[in-house]
Amino acid sequence: MDKIGPGLLALSLVAVLFGLMLAGWRGRLRRQQDVAPLPGPPADAGPPLEAYEGQYVVTTTAGDWLDRISVHGLGIRGNALLRVYPHGLLIERTGAPDVYIPRDVLGGVRTESGMIGKFVEKEGLAVVTWQLGDRSVDTAFRTRSAADKAPLLAQLTSLVPTASQDEE
Template identity: 35%
Template structure:
């Protein structure tokens, strides 16, 4: 085979692989099209508790850290600011509208080491479990920049009411 022939074969394989990746992502976005992020602002009168900067990593199917969801606004990794209010959590992701998750929809917060396309030191990620508008349970992962993942998890845990903790324990969901 000539050098030009080998180059054409390699180029054809590369184009086919990129095509398969695009096809896979389009199928994923179609599958997840019914899932929506809660865009909006914190209710007026909300009290700011803390702010964290870092990296938004992914939102996945609850309990499956390797199954990324293609939800508009949460589909891609981005620089982010996490704003904790007494009424919930606001996510300011670079290039996206603000997402506000009311405290009633936050189920659990803890630390993690691995999720889709990201492995860090032990407990280097903050994972929080929450409900989308249609009551689908999802896990979102963050990598805090200027603080520990434990500090962000603790700030999120402060939003979880004792009623939510009791319900989680009763159902055996140890997020």
């Protein structure tokens, strides 16, 4: 009988913490309702140049690795297949909506050691900066195999429009 009281107190505290986390997540979703909807892939995407297995990590506000974008399922981490096409890239996620990033909205590619919720070895994440509506965002992907990271970065970098391509 002496252990029931502290056990109920601990259980109550856990329930309150989960309730606060849920309220915080819902508040973030409410604040981010102005984020533009995700672009859809073209109807005839054609064959991909390459595909990489790995993990979709997160999408954040560009330059702020702690400001997770939660709307449109972008805050859900999970296994994914990243397909690189001449017209953009498609991240096919397990248990969450796919993310298509058209080539013309790409702003840059870099590596990071971590973003909110996931930290790995130095330069372990491939991060793509792109425009989602009027908001600049960063999307992180981690390849399953370390040997795939360099080819993925080369493929992604080749997609980023340069000033000379924009003038043509």
